Amino acid sequence: MAMESNVLTGAGVEENQDFSEYVANLQLHMTLQARNLVPPLKQTLADSRQQLLHQTQAHFEKLASRQGF
Known part of the structure; x- marks a missing residue:
C-alpha cells in the first residue's frame, strides 16, 4: 500500500508540474499577444x-x- 501511495504521489506531482509549465507558457503567450494588440x-x-x-x-x-x- 505504501508503494502504491508513493507512485500515485509521484505521478500527481509530475502532472502538477506539467500543468504549471502549461500555465506559464500560456501566460507568456498571452503577454506577447497583448503587446501586439495594444499600441x-x-x-x-x-x-x-x-x-x-x-x-x-x-x-x-x-x-x-x-x-x-
Whole structure:
C-alpha cells in the first residue's frame, strides 16, 4: 500500500508540474499577444498631443477668421 501511495504521489506531482509549465507558457503567450494588440503608450501620447495641437490651432484660426479686423 505504501508503494502504491508513493507512485500515485509521484505521478500527481509530475502532472502538477506539467500543468504549471502549461500555465506559464500560456501566460507568456498571452503577454506577447497583448503587446501586439495594444499600441505603445509613447506613440499614443505623442499622437494625442499632436491631435490636440491641431484642434487648438484650427479653433483659434476659426475664431480669428470670424473677427472683423
